[in-house]
Amino acid sequence: MTPKKIEKEQSKRSLGKGFENVDKHIWQESPIGKTERQKLLNQKGCVVWITGLSGSGKSTLACSLSRELYTRGKLSYILDGDNLRHGLNKDLGFKAEDRVENIRRVGEVAKLFADAGLICIASLISPYRKDRDASRDPKGLYKLARAGKIKGFTGIDDPYESPLNCEIELKEKEGECPSPVAMAEEVIAYLEAKGFLQNQ
Numbered sequence: 001m002t003p004k005k006i007e008k009e010q011s012k013r014s015l016g017k018g019f020e021n022v023d024k025h026i027w028q029e030s031p032i033g034k035t036e037r038q039k040l041l042n043q044k045g046c047v048v049w050i051t052g053l054s055g056s057g058k059s060t061l062a063c064s065l066s067r068e069l070y071t072r073g074k075l076s077y078i079l080d081g082d083n084l085r086h087g088l089n090k091d092l093g094f095k096a097e098d099r100v101e102n103i104r105r106v107g108e109v110a111k112l113f114a115d116a117g118l119i120c121i122a123s124l125i126s127p128y129r130k131d132r133d134a135s136r137d138p139k140g141l142y143k144l145a146r147a148g149k150i151k152g153f154t155g156i157d158d159p160y161e162s163p164l165n166c167e168i169e170l171k172e173k174e175g176e177c178p179s180p181v182a183m184a185e186e187v188i189a190y191l192e193a194k195g196f197l198q199n200q
Contacts (some may be wrong), residue, residue, distance in 0.1 A: 007145075016184065020094060020095055022070075024086075034115050034117065035115075037115075037116055037117035038117045040117065041074075041075055041117045041118070042073070042199045043074050043075065043117065043119065043196060043197055043198075044117075044119040044195065044196040044197075044198075045096060045113070045114035045115060045116060045118055045119065045120070045123040046113050046114050046119055046120070046122050046123075046191070047110045047111070047113070047120045047122060048065065048119065048120070048121045048122070048187060048191075048194050049110070049122045049124075049126070050062055050122065050123045050124075051124060051126040051163060051166075052125070053125065054125060057177070057180065058081075058123040058124070058125075059080055059082070059123050061123070061170070061180055061183050061184065061187075062078045062080065062121045062123035063078065063147075063180070064120055064180035064184040065121055065183075065187050065188070066078055066189055067190065068181065068184045068185065069197075072188070072197065074119060074197055075117075075118050075119065076119040076120070076121055077113055077119075077121070078121045078122075078123060078125075078177045079106055079109060079113075079120060079121065079122045079123065080123045080124075081102070081106070081123060081124035081125060084102075084105075084106060084124075088105060088106075088109065089101075089102050089105055089106075093166045097103050102124075103126055104123065106122055106124060107122075110133065119191070119196065167190065168182055168186065168187060168190050170183045170186060172189065
């Protein structure tokens with residue numbers, strides 16, 4: 001940043017009353033950039049966003065993917081929707097605007113992890129695109145929602161809009177759901193093909 005630009009930015013900060021809406025937030029550049037961090041980790045930072053209905057196996061896939069990446073010497077971090085509601089998003093409910101804010105916050109954190117050079121695995125319902133199958137119900141939540149005991153449940157009385165342009169779609173094969181390891185391998189093959197796992 002040039003001295004004149006610094007002076008201009010500093011003057012914005014001290015404009016005083018009547019200038020409260022002037023942007024006072026200046027991006028602080030780091031001396032170590034994304035490229036250097038990726039070289040240090042021998043991988044490219046990225047976000048793998050796993051979406052699906054409650055109980056569809058998102059967290060199981062995220063854990064399998066993280067484990068498989070670890071065995072290959074690749075560093076990842078899981079942002080699990082349920083876990084994030086214990087801290088970062090504990091102030092949010094399940095109204096439409098809270099769900100949007102939930103995803104916005106997770107997206108920002110995921111972007112930071114990717115910029116740090118990590119493979120960020122975000123595992124969240126991410127509800128808004130239309131209709132998915134709710135036949136798998138390991139927690140019994142769909143049964144409770146259909147009985148009216150849970151209100152605002154995604155896929156029952158609150159919408160889930162499936163992605164229109166996803167890069168990978170993991171599907172049943174001959175009526176059987178692949179194992180979590182098999183699905184993780186499919187994601188890893190994609191990451192390898194796109195160059196995210198190559199030594200930097």
